[in-house]
Amino acid sequence: MTKRVLIMTAVEAERDAIVKGLGDTERFDVRVAGVGPVAAAVRTANVLAGGDYGLVVSAGIGGGFTEVAPVGSLVVATEILAADLGAQTGQGFSSVDELGFGSSKLPVDAERAATVTAALQAAGLIAAAGPVLTLATVTGTAETARELATRVPGAAAEAMEGYGVAFAAQEKGIPVLEIRAISNAVGPRDRSAWRMKDAFDALQAAGKVLVEVL
Numbered sequence: 426m427t428k429r430v431l432i433m434t435a436v437e438a439e440r441d442a443i444v445k446g447l448g449d450t451e452r453f454d455v456r457v458a459g460v461g462p463v464a465a466a467v468r469t470a471n472v473l474a475g476g477d478y479g480l481v482v483s484a485g486i487g488g489g490f491t492e493v494a495p496v497g498s499l500v501v502a503t504e505i506l507a508a509d510l511g512a513q514t515g516q517g518f519s520s521v522d523e524l525g526f527g528s529s530k531l532p533v534d535a536e537r538a539a540t541v542t543a544a545l546q547a548a549g550l551i552a553a554a555g556p557v558l559t560l561a562t563v564t565g566t567a568e569t570a571r572e573l574a575t576r577v578p579g580a581a582a583e584a585m586e587g588y589g590v591a592f593a594a595q596e597k598g599i600p601v602l603e604i605r606a607i608s609n610a611v612g613p614r615d616r617s618a619w620r621m622k623d624a625f626d627a628l629q630a631a632g633k634v635l636v637e638v639l
């Protein structure tokens with residue numbers, strides 16, 4: 426039998442949108458982890474300890490680097506980066522990789538990521554592939570947005586959970602994907618400009634595609 430797919434979201438509204446899109450299927454298990462990389466890692470590890478899964482997906486809304494991913498579009502991660510895991514230095518940010526303490530980058534299942542991106546596009550959705558950044562703090566200034574985009578060429582989206590979910594899955598040797606529906610632009614904080622409905626609609630549409638291709 427094909428192993429189940431575990432989808433981890435941060436909040437219930439994200440889970441509900443994806444479940445609506447997936448429809449009636451037992452092959453997908455959609456769980457709520459809470460906001461942020463620590464909650465995501467611990468709760469993903471707990472779920473993985475009690476089940477047999479062949480793929481783990483971190484999914485939800487996210488901020489978009491709008492030249493790559495406009496509001497209302499979807500992003501499929503080509504890699505997952507802990508963008509604030511490191512140290513500030515006089516010469517700028519140094520990642521843990523540069524400091525020699527491990528890796529701030531976790532790989533995704535590249536073949537499945539490409540399949541999902543193509544399937545989303547074939548379904549008429551706006552979908553891009555690119556690095557997705559995990560940050561414990563939502564970016565709130567144009568300066569930080571520029572710094573991140575410069576530091577991570579091709580950066581497509583940021584969110585708060587992907588690296589935690591991916592770390593837990595990697596510990597178990599299970600492949601990972603991250604999919605984000607863009608609710609807002611990465612940059613100056615303007616909560617009134619967040620387009621939650623557009624993002625949840627995109628997330629639901631993505632669920633419909635995932636059940637067909639995963």
Ligand SMILES: O=C(O)c1cccc(C(=O)CC[C@H]2O[C@@H](n3cnc4c(=O)[nH]cnc43)[C@H](O)[C@@H]2O)c1
Nearest residue numbers: 435460461486487488563564583584585586611616
């Ligand atoms: O408005 C705030 O101050 C605030 C502080 C912390 C979190 C939030 C959220 O609503 C985030 C919830 C959820 O959404 C993802 N998300 C959405 N947009 C972004 C973003 O631009 N940067 C990072 N994360 C984002 C995130 O994964 C959270 O799970 C609001």
